[in-house]
Amino acid sequence: MTTVSSNTNNGANLSSSTADLDLRQNGMTAIRPDRNTAYGESTTAKPVSDESQLAMMDAVRTMLLSLGEDPEREGLLKTPKRVAEAMRFLTSGYSQSLDDLVNNAIFDEGHNEMVLVRDINLFSLCEHHMLPFMGRAHVAYIPKQRVVGLSKLARIVEMYSRRLQVQERLTRQVAEAIQEVLDPQGVAVVVEASHMCMSMRGVQKPGSWTVTSAMIGCFQEDSKTREEFLSLVRHQPSLF
Ligand SMILES: Nc1nc2c(ncn2[C@@H]2O[C@H](COP(=O)(O)OP(=O)(O)OP(=O)(O)O)[C@@H](O)[C@H]2O)c(=O)[nH]1
Numbered sequence: 001m002t003t004v005s006s007n008t009n010n011g012a013n014l015s016s017s018t019a020d021l022d023l024r025q026n027g028m029t030a031i032r033p034d035r036n037t038a039y040g041e042s043t044t045a046k047p048v049s050d051e052s053q054l055a056m057m058d059a060v061r062t063m064l065l066s067l068g069e070d071p072e073r074e075g076l077l078k079t080p081k082r083v084a085e086a087m088r089f090l091t092s093g094y095s096q097s098l099d100d101l102v103n104n105a106i107f108d109e110g111h112n113e114m115v116l117v118r119d120i121n122l123f124s125l126c127e128h129h130m131l132p133f134m135g136r137a138h139v140a141y142i143p144k145q146r147v148v149g150l151s152k153l154a155r156i157v158e159m160y161s162r163r164l165q166v167q168e169r170l171t172r173q174v175a176e177a178i179q180e181v182l183d184p185q186g187v188a189v190v191v192e193a194s195h196m197c198m199s200m201r202g203v204q205k206p207g208s209w210t211v212t213s214a215m216i217g218c219f220q221e222d223s224k225t226r227e228e229f230l231s232l233v234r235h236q237p238s239l240f
């Protein structure tokens, strides 16, 4: 039996104009857990301390001045603090650890069939422009007897989203994290996201969706397993 969880609320405010998943298969990023990519996330990134928050507030004040704004006018007085706090939240994933997050919620269920949590909504910041990208992740694995608490899959997506990211790396990190904590037969992750740096500025293409995937183990090696995953991702639940 295959387990499928879906957060249908999350899809409500997202366009359904996602590209046909069939077409995405050729573009899949097949990865191994130990693979390094050219993107290497900074190892020096750390959670924002109180001191860094003050520095960030100063930087925001400088930006306001550079824009020709008056940081002392009433509407902007608290803006440096608000922005610094928002950035602190939006990058809070740097201060989380996989072990703490999973909290030993691993259960020996003797289950060896696919588990999929789909439509996990996510909000992240692209590291090139520090503008949001948002969308959803579909996360699946095939256990070797042991399963992980379902919410932990969404928490893993959350931890890696709340950082400065590129979508490809986010996708890969989620897959590798599940492989690391559970050592399952395989992991599959698809992320569909819309980048504000491509909508609000630059090339200005609102409505475009970027789809990335990461496949480990049996999802990489066995096309039937991959097919099953993709058809479950495509299927629209009609429960609610
Ligand atoms: N691969 C990848 N590229 C991204 C992601 N987020 C933003 N980018 C791209 O990063 C690139 C940065 O390109 P640059 O030419 O250095 O910057 P730019 O002049 O602001 O580029 P434009 O967005 O084309 O105006 C752009 O093509 C963005 O679309 C991501 O998650 N993955």
Ligand SMILES: [Zn+2]
Pocket (backbone or CB within 6 Å): 126, 127, 128, 129, 130, 131, 195, 197, 198
């Ligand atoms: Zn960007």
